[in-house]
Amino acid sequence: xxxxxxxxxxxxxxxxxHEPRRADCPWCGGRNLRTRMRARDPLRDRAGTFVxxxxxxxxxxxxNPRLTAEGLAFFHRESYERRLEEFAARVxxxxxxxxxxxxxxxxxxxxxxxxxxxxxxxxxxxxxEAAKEFFPYTSFDGLDPTGRVEQALLEERxxxxxxxxxxxPGTAARLRARYDVVxxxxxxxxxxxxxxxxxxxxxxxxxxxxxxxxxxxxxCAFAALLGRWxxxxxxxxxxxxxxxxxxxAELERQGCTILVTDRRTPHxxxxxxxxxxxxxxxAHPLLRAAAAPVADVAWVLDNILAPLLRRTPFxxxxxxxxxxxxx
Numbered sequence: 001x002x003x004x005x006x007x008x009x010x011x012x013x014x015x016x017x018h019e020p021r022r023a024d025c026p027w028c029g030g031r032n033l034r035t036r037m038r039a040r041d042p043l044r045d046r047a048g049t050f051v052x053x054x055x056x057x058x059x060x061x062x063x064n065p066r067l068t069a070e071g072l073a074f075f076h077r078e079s080y081e082r083r084l085e086e087f088a089a090r091v092x093x094x095x096x097x098x099x100x101x102x103x104x105x106x107x108x109x110x111x112x113x114x115x116x117x118x119x120x121x122x123x124x125x126x127x128x129e130a131a132k133e134f135f136p137y138t139s140f141d142g143l144d145p146t147g148r149v150e151q152a153l154l155e156e157r158x159x160x161x162x163x164x165x166x167x168x169p170g171t172a173a174r175l176r177a178r179y180d181v182v183x184x185x186x187x188x189x190x191x192x193x194x195x196x197x198x199x200x201x202x203x204x205x206x207x208x209x210x211x212x213x214x215x216x217x218x219x220c221a222f223a224a225l226l227g228r229w230x231x232x233x234x235x236x237x238x239x240x241x242x243x244x245x246x247x248x249a250e251l252e253r254q255g256c257t258i259l260v261t262d263r264r265t266p267h268x269x270x271x272x273x274x275x276x277x278x279x280x281x282x283a284h285p286l287l288r289a290a291a292a293p294v295a296d297v298a299w300v301l302d303n304i305l306a307p308l309l310r311r312t313p314f315x316x317x318x319x320x321x322x323x324x325x326x327x
Contacts, residue, residue: 017046017071021064027195027246030057033064039228039235042281043083046074050235054218061218061241066192075237076146087281090295091231091274100268101130104185104214107265108321109134111210114180118143118204120166120197121187125152141179143171145190165191166200175204183212186317189238195250202254207326211256214266214319218243221313222271231274232316244318256322266317269306272298 024031036054053064067075074080092100104127113135119128122142131140142149142158145165153161166172182201191197201211216232218241223230232238248258276295280288309315 017068017074018065019068022066025055025058025060026062026193026240027060027242028055028058030055032056036061037228037230037233037235039233041075041236042278043080043087044282046236052233052235052238052241058246059218059243060246061243063235063239066239067236069192071236072145072192078147081146081148087277090277091270092268097126098130101127102133103265104319105131105134107262108183108212111181111321114138114209116141116179117181117183118175118179119158120182120184120201121145121190122152122158123148125149125157127183127185128152129157138181165197166204167191167193167196172200172203177204177206179204180206180209181212182209183214185212185214186216188213188215188242189232189234189240192239194240194242198250199254202256202324205324207324209324210259211251211322211324212319213247213251213322214317215247216241217263217316217318219313220316222316226271226275229275229278231270231278244320247320251320251322255325255327257325258320258322260319260321262319262321263315263317264310266319267306267310267315268317269302269309270299271314271316272302 023033025033033053033055035051037052038049040049051064052061054061108131116139117128117131117135118141119125120143122128122144123146125140125142128140128142132138139159141160141162142152143162143164143166145163147163149158149161149163152158162171162175164171182205184201188194188197205211216234216238220232223233232241244261248261251258273295276291276298280291280295283291
């Protein structure tokens with residue numbers, strides 16, 4: 001698969017929030033693209049339509065045109081994060097989130113006891129909080145592009161807080177070879193350059209350490225069934241959706257051994273209920289309240305069907321555990 005630097009096209013009209021639309025795939029450079037989905041910002045903070053395109057050559061799905069750094073900052077500001085969390089709470093309860101993080105930590109407890117662990121894209125550091133039950137002697141640090149990680153530090157869910165991406169200038173060099181485990185739960189979708197973010201993750205990982213990557217699966221059958229109402233499309237903040245084969249090949253190319261590929265545990269039972277809430281998001285609060293029984297039925301279906309769906313192409317996510325080989 002080609003890793004040459006892809007070319008870009010120049011749009012007739014540019015704005016501060018979008019880069020020029022590109023005519024090729026940012027992952028493999030292929031030029032045979034198709035439009036996968038068009039959607040508006042569900043919170044309606046920004047007018048216009050966001051587009052996801054898919055490369056017919058490698059299957060990579062990406063936002064095109066992509067948000068600029070200014071656009072990313074706009075959708076990571078505190079007020080937008082707060083409203084996004086309020087929307088997410090209508091789909092997943094705090095109890096469900098804690099249960100999901102605990103299940104992930106329990107699954108990863110098969111790893112050798114690490115001394116230090118960096119959770120990338122940690123948000124409020126709910127995963128480190130849950131993981132301490134299974135890794136009581138591990139020091140957990142957090143990294144996130146928002147101020148939530150700093151609040152997590154104040155509330156002692158992490159021991160150190162780092163703001164930004166791993167590719168933020170100076171971050172990877174400062175944290176070089178410091179961690180035994182680096183985890184990225186639903187983080188790679190948000191990164192402007194997922195391949196560079198993976199390289200940076202391996203930079204801060206010690207040889208023999210483990211990288212845990214969990215991402216939404218663009219090949220999930222719900223994506224085709226629900227279209228723009230499929231929540232993991234995540235517009236406008238999801239910039240990339242990486243297929244399993246692409247991620248595996250990239251990690252192996254960067255000197256890793258893939259130990260685990262899991263499509264069952266990472267599945268989140270929210271596809272139907274999230275679709276209902278996305279449809280209702282712009283509606284008047286009275287209409288949303290009247291439609292609450294429909295959302296409740298969708299939630300019940302999500303959870304009843306989850307044990308079956310997580311074993312089928314309807315599983316909406318996957319997780320890889322890779323070991324960084326010694327140079």
